[in-house]
Amino acid sequence: MSSNKQHRLFREAHSKQLELETRRLFLKECLLGMGGLAMGSILGGCNGLFSGSDADIFNAANPLLPRAPQFAAKAKSVIYLHMAGAPSQLELFDYKPDLMKLDGQDCPQSLLEGKKFAFIRGVPKMMGPQAVFRQRGESGAWVSDHLPHFATVADEVSFLKAVQTDQFNHGPAQLLMHTGTPRLGRPSIGSWVTYGLGSENQNLPGFVVLTSGGKFPDAGKSVWGSGFLPSVYQGVQCRSEGDPVLFIKDPAGMDRDLRKASIDAINEVNQLSYQEFHDPETLSRISQYEMAYRMQISVPDVMNINDEPAYIHEMYGTRPGKACFANNVLLARKLVEKGVRFVQLFDWGWDSHGTDENLAIDYGFVNKCRSMDKPVTALLLDLKQRGLLDETLVVWGGEFGRTPMQENRDGKKNPFKGRDHHTEAFTIWMAGGGIKRGMSYGETDEIGYAAVSGKTTAFDIQATILNQLGFDHEKLTYQFQGRPFRLTDVHGKVINEIIA
Amino acid sequence: MIDALLNFTGHLHPLLVHLPIGFLLLALVLQWLRARKKYAGIVPAIRIAYGLGSLSAFASCISGWLLSGSGEYDPETLSLHKWMGISLAIVSAAGFYFSKKPEKRWRIIIGTTVFVLVMITGHLGGTLTHGEGFLIKGIGKNNSDSSVMRKPIANVEEAAAFADVIQPLLIEKCGNCHNAKKQKGGLRLDGKEWVLKGGKDGKIYEPGKAEASELYKRVILDPLEEKHMPPKGKPQLTEKEILLLHWWISEGDFEKKVKDIPQNPKEKEILLALQSAAAAQEKPMLPEGTVSKASASVIETLQKAGITVVPVSSESSFLSVNFVSIPKADDATVALLSKIRPQLVWLKLGYANLSAASWKLIGSCDNLTRISIEHTNLDDQSLAYLLSLQQLQYLNLVATKITEKGAQQLEKLPKLQQLYLGQNNIASGEFAAIQKRLNKVKIDSGNYHVENLVTDTQLLKPAPVKK
Numbered sequence: 016m017s018s019n020k021q022h023r024l025f026r027e028a029h030s031k032q033l034e035l036e037t038r039r040l041f042l043k044e045c046l047l048g049m050g051g052l053a054m055g056s057i058l059g060g061c062n063g064l065f066s067g068s069d070a071d072i073f074n075a076a077n078p079l080l081p082r083a084p085q086f087a088a089k090a091k092s093v094i095y096l097h098m099a100g101a102p103s104q105l106e107l108f109d110y111k112p113d114l115m116k117l118d119g120q121d122c123p124q125s126l127l128e129g130k131k132f133a134f135i136r137g138v139p140k141m142m143g144p145q146a147v148f149r150q151r152g153e154s155g156a157w158v159s160d161h162l163p164h165f166a167t168v169a170d171e172v173s174f175l176k177a178v179q180t181d182q183f184n185h186g187p188a189q190l191l192m193h194t195g196t197p198r199l200g201r202p203s204i205g206s207w208v209t210y211g212l213g214s215e216n217q218n219l220p221g222f223v224v225l226t227s228g229g230k231f232p233d234a235g236k237s238v239w240g241s242g243f244l245p246s247v248y249q250g251v252q253c254r255s256e257g258d259p260v261l262f263i264k265d266p267a268g269m270d271r272d273l274r275k276a277s278i279d280a281i282n283e284v285n286q287l288s289y290q291e292f293h294d295p296e297t298l299s300r301i302s303q304y305e306m307a308y309r310m311q312i313s314v315p316d317v318m319n320i321n322d323e324p325a326y327i328h329e330m331y332g333t334r335p336g337k338a339c340f341a342n343n344v345l346l347a348r349k350l351v352e353k354g355v356r357f358v359q360l361f362d363w364g365w366d367s368h369g370t371d372e373n374l375a376i377d378y379g380f381v382n383k384c385r386s387m388d389k390p391v392t393a394l395l396l397d398l399k400q401r402g403l404l405d406e407t408l409v410v411w412g413g414e415f416g417r418t419p420m421q422e423n424r425d426g427k428k429n430p431f432k433g434r435d436h437h438t439e440a441f442t443i444w445m446a447g448g449g450i451k452r453g454m455s456y457g458e459t460d461e462i463g464y465a466a467v468s469g470k471t472t473a474f475d476i477q478a479t480i481l482n483q484l485g486f487d488h489e490k491l492t493y494q495f496q497g498r499p500f501r502l503t504d505v506h507g508k509v510i511n512e513i514i515a
Numbered sequence: 516m517i518d519a520l521l522n523f524t525g526h527l528h529p530l531l532v533h534l535p536i537g538f539l540l541l542a543l544v545l546q547w548l549r550a551r552k553k554y555a556g557i558v559p560a561i562r563i564a565y566g567l568g569s570l571s572a573f574a575s576c577i578s579g580w581l582l583s584g585s586g587e588y589d590p591e592t593l594s595l596h597k598w599m600g601i602s603l604a605i606v607s608a609a610g611f612y613f614s615k616k617p618e619k620r621w622r623i624i625i626g627t628t629v630f631v632l633v634m635i636t637g638h639l640g641g642t643l644t645h646g647e648g649f650l651i652k653g654i655g656k657n658n659s660d661s662s663v664m665r666k667p668i669a670n671v672e673e674a675a676a677f678a679d680v681i682q683p684l685l686i687e688k689c690g691n692c693h694n695a696k697k698q699k700g701g702l703r704l705d706g707k708e709w710v711l712k713g714g715k716d717g718k719i720y721e722p723g724k725a726e727a728s729e730l731y732k733r734v735i736l737d738p739l740e741e742k743h744m745p746p747k748g749k750p751q752l753t754e755k756e757i758l759l760l761h762w763w764i765s766e767g768d769f770e771k772k773v774k775d776i777p778q779n780p781k782e783k784e785i786l787l788a789l790q791s792a793a794a795a796q797e798k799p800m801l802p803e804g805t806v807s808k809a810s811a812s813v814i815e816t817l818q819k820a821g822i823t824v825v826p827v828s829s830e831s832s833f834l835s836v837n838f839v840s841i842p843k844a845d846d847a848t849v850a851l852l853s854k855i856r857p858q859l860v861w862l863k864l865g866y867a868n869l870s871a872a873s874w875k876l877i878g879s880c881d882n883l884t885r886i887s888i889e890h891t892n893l894d895d896q897s898l899a900y901l902l903s904l905q906q907l908q909y910l911n912l913v914a915t916k917i918t919e920k921g922a923q924q925l926e927k928l929p930k931l932q933q934l935y936l937g938q939n940n941i942a943s944g945e946f947a948a949i950q951k952r953l954n955k956v957k958i959d960s961g962n963y964h965v966e967n968l969v970t971d972t973q974l975l976k977p978a979p980v981k982k
Binding site (some may be wrong): 058073081082083084085086087088089163164215216217218326329330331332352354372377378381382385388389392394396397399400401402405431485511512 | 706741774784787788799800801821823825826827828829830831833839840887889908911913933935937961962963964965966967968970971973974975976977
């Protein structure tokens with residue numbers, strides 16, 4: 016009996032062993048797996064019937080091909096002027112005469128309780144506006160004397176005076192402004208726009224970044240990164256000094272024909288690889304090689320401001336050959352004229368804490384205003400006289416505002432006058448691209464501490480920018496990690512009040 | 516008391532209906548198993564399942580009949596649901612009877628009928644409670660069609676307060692349950708007469724008294740209250756919409772225009788936002804009407820030539836064309852536009868040197884609303900070709916060879932709104948005359964300058980500190 020049992024066990028083990036080698040078992044075992052795979056493709060995988068969103072619009076063969084927006088749009092391109100470090104709204108646009116009356120007095124406890132500041136400790140003193148304000152133009156917008164040129168075009172813009180954020184450090188706040196989250200890893204707004212619209216000019220990238228002020232933004236290159244979007248959509252950083260893009264020139268001894276021949280050879284190999292494996296990323300690679308070849312000519316051409324007429328240079332106050340904000344602003348106009356979708360400018364140096372002369376609200380800050388005032392004014396007028404302002408959305412702003420209190424770093428008096436980071440209210444303005452002229456939306460309290468009405472957030476600004484370009488911010492999505500992602504996540508409302 | 520009891524029984528219907536579904540489907544499964552030798556003794560169980568199914572189906576019919584008296588449902592669907600339900604009860608009773616008989620044929624016919632009836636009756640019941648098309652709602656791409664699009668308001672002050680502002684709001688937020696097909700609480704909100712009539716509990720609208728009107732009271736009730744409207748889980752009125760409703764009931768009536776009703780600043784702001792929200796939905800600078808789509812092969816030909824061709828929006832067949840990728844456009848490339856003449860609405864063709872034939876071709880693209888031909892060889896003579904463009908609203912002629920005389924001709928363009936004339940052969944003194952002639956057009960003469968100020972290049976420095 017027991018040997019019989021042993022025999023049966025042995026036989027069973029043996030047949031199991033053999034089964035592993037039979038075709039029958041293989042097919043049987045595969046059946047469920049195959050069924051599952053088939054089911055997946057019937058249901059359309061993550062992008063199909065049950066994903067609840069439009070399929071991705073990514074076209075791997077030619078990712079930068081121009082595409083139609085969701086609805087006919089007023090704006091075709093965007094110039095985003097980011098004053099990195101956060102300029103003081105209280106010295107430029109948000110006029111608070113009542114704050115002057117409190118100048119030098121201790122800050123009331125009610126404004127400090129439960130609040131956290133980046134550097135202010137203990138009880139700081141209040142600080143009145145360090146600028147002379149006047150009402151300008153027909154709209155009567157308040158603009159300080161720090162911006163004598165901009166004051167003449169104040170009627171062209173819509174001010175948002177009650178923008179709020181929840182990040183009081185530069186890096187996270189900049190990321191929030193440009194990627195919709197204070198943490199790393201999400202695509203920036205320029206990447207989303209290029210993903211949605213492609214590039215109008217097939218010889219130029221769709222998203223260009225220019226920096227000035229001697230330092231990169233604190234958040235690093237992530238503020239123009241493409242996150243989980245295909246990397247062709249990340250911002251292309253161009254330099255305004257030397258070669259606009261590193262290694263754009265052919266190496267010494269290599270002529271244009273040899274370059275062409277080598278790219279053709281590489282593409283031929285890639286084409287063979289595509290024929291064998293049909294991987295769309297290979298097509299993407301081929302089109303990138305071709306575009307890079309065309310860009311070798313077109314980028315240095317568009318990035319060269321020397322052939323602009325003298326009166327344009329005078330208008331912008333450029334300094335050819337040097338790296339400066341004015342040059343970048345002129346470049347931004349040239350790029351937009353050539354069909355670049357999104358031009359992002361970062362100008363560092365607006366972080367007026369009062370810790371040294373360059374960061375003093377009454378010295379360094381004034382100098383920053385002087386370097387910004389003329390080019391920005393020229394940009395608005397130049398776009399206007401070229402008939403481009405209607406279709407170019409210009410956005411100006413920082414990542415947060417500055418406190419109505421004078422900064423007392425670690426409870427001690429700072430050597431110069433300065434203000435700390437402030438999240439509860441700051442000013443951003445937009446112009447052109449279907450935005451109202453001479454509008455002011457949002458209000459702050461008597462001392463400019465908190466937003467009172469017409470509050471807006473980074474998400475609202477992002478939603479508005481996308482809206483002007485023809486996108487419903489809730490519907491421009493990308494499938495990633497099993498769910499559709501969007502720039503504004505679960506937030507954002509188009510600011511209809513400033514739309515013409 | 517009896518009424519309350521009957522009502523209660525009626526409300527049990529949604530619970531009861533699930534019993535026959537379960538019992539009868541079980542009966543069908545058992546019946547299917549019956550053919551196998553192993554399950555030969557299953558017959559009594561089939562009888563029990565059919566019996567219980569039939570009994571519960573009858574109970575559902577009665578409770579359903581009591582519920583239907585509330586009159587909140589679409590009568591057509593209701594009647595179909597009722598008769599299907601009654602049939603199901605009868606057929607399942609037959610199933611009970613035949614389950615012990617040997618005739619296999621009858622059992623199959625009855626089984627199939629029961630299955631079909633369960634499915635249809637169940638679906639109709641679902642349609643009654645969740646609304647038409649509930650099964651496929653949210654699947655596929657067309658789910659946005661079910662939401663009501665608000666009619667854009669071009670000028671809110673001139674709009675009718677009820678018909679243009681309040682009615683769309685009521686339809687969007689209340690229309691799902693208070694419409695022509697379904698009247699929860701006997702109330703319809705899709706027309707003036709229904710709002711005046713009220714529901715089964717009486718009037719909902721007291722002119723001039725928002726706080727006394729059920730229409731407003733229900734909306735501002737604590738959302739946790741049972742009587743709060745719209746019910747929990749359904750899209751709620753926004754704060755602004757509630758304010759508008761209050762404004763309309765207390766100050767307005769069904770006939771008045773918005774401008775005839777007093778508005779406080781807050782209300783004014785909300786009303787104005789309606790206008791700009793609507794304006795944002797309007798299509799910017801597009802001709803009226805529609806055209807057929809340009810063929811894909813034509814578009815490909817243009818793209819191969821380096822021309823950027825994109826529809827103005829993903830739904831539109833109108834095309835926006837840009838020559839920006841071509842350093843110098845010539846007559847041969849421009850000639851390709853003849854293939855998309857009806858579709859072409861926006862054209863960007865700067866820095867080109869073209870012959871009369873090309874300008875003539877552009878002038879024959881009747882639907883053009885925007886043209887940018889800055890820095891081209893266009894002169895007064897070739898400009899004449901463009902004067903037939905009835906839809907043209909935006910014309911950019913910066914740095915061409917136009918003179919005052921040429922610009923004067925543009926009065927023939929009936930829809931022209933924006934004109935850019937900078938850097939032409941026009942003296943600054945001549946613009947006044949042009950503006951006078953083209954009195955409706957916004958003319959930009961360019962030539963802007965930004966003053967040079969001493970402070971522009973000066974650096975402000977603190978006085979050196981004495982040690």
